[in-house]
Amino acid sequence: MMPEARGKEAEGAREKPKLSLVGVTKTFGQQAVLRGVNLDASKGEMVCLIGPSGSGKSTLLRCINLLEPIDEGFVYLDGEDISEPGLKPGPIRRRIGIVFQSFNLFPHMTALANVTLAPRRIHGRSEREMRPAAEALFTRFGLGDHLDKYPDQLSGGQQQRVAIIRALAMQPEVMLFDEITSALDPELVGEVLDVLRQLREDGMTMVIATHEMAFARDAADRVCFIDEGVIAEQGPPEAIFAAPKNRRTQSFLRRVLRRGGVHEAP
Amino acid sequence: MNRREKYEARQRRWSILIAAASTIATLAAIVILVPMAPGWSRVQQSFFSGEVFLKTLPKMLEAFLVDIAIFAWSTPLIAIVGLAAALARSTRSPGLFPLRVFGTIFVDVFRGVPVVLVIYLIGFGVPGLGLPRPWNSPYIWGTVALVLTYSAYVAEILRGGIDSVHPSQRAAGISLGLSESDVMRYIVLPQAVRRVVPANMNMLIALQKDVALLSFIGPVEILRQAGVYKSLLANFTPYVVAAVVFLAVTVPATRYTDYLMNRQNDARS
Numbered sequence A: 001m002m003p004e005a006r007g008k009e010a011e012g013a014r015e016k017p018k019l020s021l022v023g024v025t026k027t028f029g030q031q032a033v034l035r036g037v038n039l040d041a042s043k044g045e046m047v048c049l050i051g052p053s054g055s056g057k058s059t060l061l062r063c064i065n066l067l068e069p070i071d072e073g074f075v076y077l078d079g080e081d082i083s084e085p086g087l088k089p090g091p092i093r094r095r096i097g098i099v100f101q102s103f104n105l106f107p108h109m110t111a112l113a114n115v116t117l118a119p120r121r122i123h124g125r126s127e128r129e130m131r132p133a134a135e136a137l138f139t140r141f142g143l144g145d146h147l148d149k150y151p152d153q154l155s156g157g158q159q160q161r162v163a164i165i166r167a168l169a170m171q172p173e174v175m176l177f178d179e180i181t182s183a184l185d186p187e188l189v190g191e192v193l194d195v196l197r198q199l200r201e202d203g204m205t206m207v208i209a210t211h212e213m214a215f216a217r218d219a220a221d222r223v224c225f226i227d228e229g230v231i232a233e234q235g236p237p238e239a240i241f242a243a244p245k246n247r248r249t250q251s252f253l254r255r256v257l258r259r260g261g262v263h264e265a266p
Numbered sequence B: 001m002n003r004r005e006k007y008e009a010r011q012r013r014w015s016i017l018i019a020a021a022s023t024i025a026t027l028a029a030i031v032i033l034v035p036m037a038p039g040w041s042r043v044q045q046s047f048f049s050g051e052v053f054l055k056t057l058p059k060m061l062e063a064f065l066v067d068i069a070i071f072a073w074s075t076p077l078i079a080i081v082g083l084a085a086a087l088a089r090s091t092r093s094p095g096l097f098p099l100r101v102f103g104t105i106f107v108d109v110f111r112g113v114p115v116v117l118v119i120y121l122i123g124f125g126v127p128g129l130g131l132p133r134p135w136n137s138p139y140i141w142g143t144v145a146l147v148l149t150y151s152a153y154v155a156e157i158l159r160g161g162i163d164s165v166h167p168s169q170r171a172a173g174i175s176l177g178l179s180e181s182d183v184m185r186y187i188v189l190p191q192a193v194r195r196v197v198p199a200n201m202n203m204l205i206a207l208q209k210d211v212a213l214l215s216f217i218g219p220v221e222i223l224r225q226a227g228v229y230k231s232l233l234a235n236f237t238p239y240v241v242a243a244v245v246f247l248a249v250t251v252p253a254t255r256y257t258d259y260l261m262n263r264q265n266d267a268r269s
């Protein structure tokens, strides 16, 4: 589909995709929200999904994570069909982390308890034994002093970083992000996007729905423009942002860029 | 003190003054006017006899211990049954559909029938089956009736709390790979329970009073004891004693609940 996808390691690009969607459709009642989505992400690739509101970005991510069952099509993780109806979703969801726009953290638990809940319940580990590793992660993402705080004692940007750490604690193979900065004050957006850049350095496979065009252009390996439930155009960010071929991509970009989406370009 | 604070202080002083004056006027009216009523001395003698009050108080307090005991062992049972019914009503798994129906019937029935009626039916009905000894006691079955009724109310309060937890909390838990039951137990329930503490405190206060309804079917608790004294002394003061004892418990509990509720409202705004 996109053999020239810019894998960071040249040899990674030609491998079997880490995550692959084939003809995924999803309807809510009468409304066809996804109408045959095909999307591959190779290992270590950062794919950004852009597109108008209501085009199906969130739905797509929720389908990958099996939060919504799909109607038709296939979702493959490492070549394994995870969309098979009747498959136990728990073990698959552990391999795919997701972070949402807001209301992420559990408000009655400290940041550390948030992060360790799933490993404690699923792998039977204790908070005490996980603390050093968690501390290292918190410190790496600039949260070293905040392990024992409750979510309402943290800023929005800090909360989102804890939510990312919480998803990482299950050591997922793929991470999904759904507009994780759009509920944040502008001055907090940068610190969260920096975490995504760090994860890219680590070689994490990521699919990111975002309205941050500057980020998509600078950081993504590939940008997919979703419109009316299909991927209308995709390619390396330079191509999509500088010379979009699809007319709807063009008009979408014109609309959002006029609002100043890319002004902080390097 | 800035201008606004000065103004507010003046307003506050003024309203305290008004409240004090009207309270004194009302009390004075009662103290002066009520004794002028023709039947007052008779009422005073049969309802507010200081002598009877002091004489019956110790035994009345002793009887109140029975109320407290019934209250104390009903409360944990109500918590357990109420939680079970709430969970049964909240289950989404299609396989557990019968459980949901059962929970709904339970809640509808016990909220729909007056407490006294439930106490009569269960408190007299079940012992009537001719069960062997301690199991034929109306004391036990009367308490069971209270537990069932209050569990139905508590279940509905809890279910409201469960529904009030934002669905994205569940999604966040599920997406980490947690099971539905773990999500309920560690994520949804703790938040739900916290939110319904004040509402459940109100239920406890109501329960504390309704324990007295068991006097209709047997146990010698405070209300029944008051009845015994009334017949014995031909005087109604023991009922006033009972009322005072109840107030001594429920008023502080009500104030504390209001405090909790206010704190919760403050925290939310």
Ligand SMILES: Nc1ncnc2c1ncn2[C@@H]1O[C@H](COP(=O)(O)OP(=O)(O)OP(=O)(O)O)[C@@H](O)[C@H]1O
Pocket (backbone or CB within 6 Å): A028, A033, A051, A052, A053, A054, A055, A056, A057, A058, A059, A060, A179
């Ligand atoms: N649970 C649901 N039930 C019914 N309709 C839904 C549901 N979830 C999403 N939809 C509909 O699906 C469409 C796509 O929604 P989706 O949230 O995926 O869009 P989006 O691209 O993420 O938009 P945005 O940029 O505003 O977040 C919308 O029209 C929405 O109304």
Ligand SMILES: [Mg+2]
Pocket (backbone or CB within 6 Å): A057, A058, A059, A178, A179
């Ligand atoms: Mg969305």
